[in-house]
Amino acid sequence: MSVEKQGHTKVFSPTNLQDLLSYYRDHPKAVPFAGGTYLFLRKGPRERFGGELIDLGHVSELSQISRTERYMEIGPAVSISKIINTGRHVMPRALFAALKAIGNTAVRNHATLGGNICARNHRLSTYPVLLLLDVRLELRRAGETRWINLNRFITGDEGPVLGPGELVTRIRIPFMDWDVEEFRQQERLFTPEHFIFCGIVSKQKDVISDLRTSFCIGNRRIIRTRIMEAELIGRKLPIPPADRLEMGRMLQQQIERNHPEMDNFHIHRIRRSLNWFLQILNDSE
Ligand SMILES: Cc1cc2nc3c(=O)[nH]c(=O)nc-3n(C[C@H](O)[C@H](O)[C@H](O)COP(=O)(O)OP(=O)(O)OC[C@H]3O[C@@H](n4cnc5c(N)ncnc54)[C@H](O)[C@@H]3O)c2cc1C
Structure with a gap:
């Protein structure tokens, strides 16, 4: 040392x-x-x-990538460039897109996934994706190791939840079969207009068997509306225009109820993203 x-x-x-x-x-x-x-x-x-x-x-233990049949494990100090190069054929496509969207090559050669998740005051590019993928983190301090789901590591305005002397030492990303994966990031980082949408779906023939969406506004506020997701799971594709409109209305109602501070501009962007995603889903048949 x-x-x-x-x-x-x-x-x-x-x-x-x-x-x-x-x-x-x-x-x-x-x-x-x-x-x-x-x-x-x-x-x-x-x-x-x-x-x-x-x-x-x-620290060599924090700089490794490994994989099993069920998951991929990434050390928090592995550079984003190395993750992209090593994992491009195996990692979920939405995660790949989020990693590629970070800065430029020079930034990605230094930036890490650990730093992306542990940033104190911001929810950065990979967070809305990793949240949907049920990612788990290994946290360690001298004499103690524990595992925690990402959604408990950061909840609302709270987190990352790290005790004194505690660090993220492994990031475990499960492999699941997603048929449709979309990620998009808009506007400048660290501005109130910054916007991320992520949506992932698995299908059985033409029926939606799992669907998850997340929206991140201003690198801070994360929105996941499970009631709307549950409404779509089990539906047959394509989803007719009238139902898509109804989903948008339902999403808006949920946001107005759970996030009364949200302005119309952002509600409109969220609805538009959902509509765009449902169109992609229809086209994926
Ligand atoms: C020009 C430019 C453009 C950028 N564009 C983007 C973008 O589009 N999207 C985006 O998401 N980010 C962007 N960033 C921000 C940054 O590059 C990334 O978020 C990056 O992933 C952070 O990783 P890092 O290793 O550099 O973090 P660091 O700066 O090293 O650390 C970030 C925070 O995490 C903590 N930390 C780091 N590792 C651990 C650990 N293992 N355990 C506990 N705490 C830890 C640190 O204490 C610190 O608080 C950009 C940065 C620049 C300079």
């Missing part, structure tokens, strides 16, 4: 998980980083930390 001092900031660079967890236990105020592309973008140059940083990028 090396310790480097830059101005008022100390940077610790452990090379194995045991050293990392012991160090973090003894220095719980230290700030971990992987690619640093979110942290330093948000916080400015290292000097402004004036404290301790822990560089996760040299």
Whole structure:
């Protein structure tokens, strides 16, 4: 483990998980980083930390990708570029699209999936996708390991839920057979207009057997309307225009009930995305 001092900031660079967890236990105020592309973008140059940083990028256990028949496991310090190159033929297509949408090649060469999930104040590009895929995270601190579903790691405005000295050490993505997967991201990151839609569907012949959608507004508010999803599951394709309109109305009612603060502009975008997705679903027959 090396310790480097830059101005008022100390940077610790452990090379194995045991050293990392012991160090973090003894220095719980230290700030971990992987690619640093979110942290330093948000916080400015290292000097402004004036404290301790822990560089996760040299910890071999956090930099691996593995797979079984049922799932793919990604270390939180693996770069987005490496995940794209290694997993392009096996990972869910919506996740692939979300990863490709992150920054540019230079950013993706440094940025990691761990950093994308653990960003404190924002729900970033992969989050609305991983949420639908029932992703689980391994969290570790010195002497303790636990697994948690992503939807409990971040709930509403809360999270990521990490105790002192605790880190994400593995990201497990189950393989499921999705027939239709769509991801789209619009407008500039970190603006109130930023918008992400993700929808995934599995079908049995021409019947919808599973359908999940998520919307993320302003890199903060996540919307998942399970009542509307349940309404669509079991339906035969194609969905007629009148029913699509009805789904849009139902979605709007649910949002108005659960998110009264949401303005008409965003409600309209959400309805439009749903309608677009249902059209794609009809065309997928
Ligand atoms: C030009 C540019 C464009 C960008 N475009 C996009 C975009 O389109 N979409 C998008 O989603 N993001 C974008 N980003 C932001 C960023 O690049 C990504 O979100 C990236 O995935 C963050 O990963 P990182 O490893 O750099 O995170 P870091 O900056 O290293 O860390 C982010 C946060 O996670 C915490 N953290 C990191 N790893 C762990 C861990 N294992 N356990 C616990 N906490 C941890 C850190 O303490 C920090 O709070 C962009 C950035 C730039 C500079």
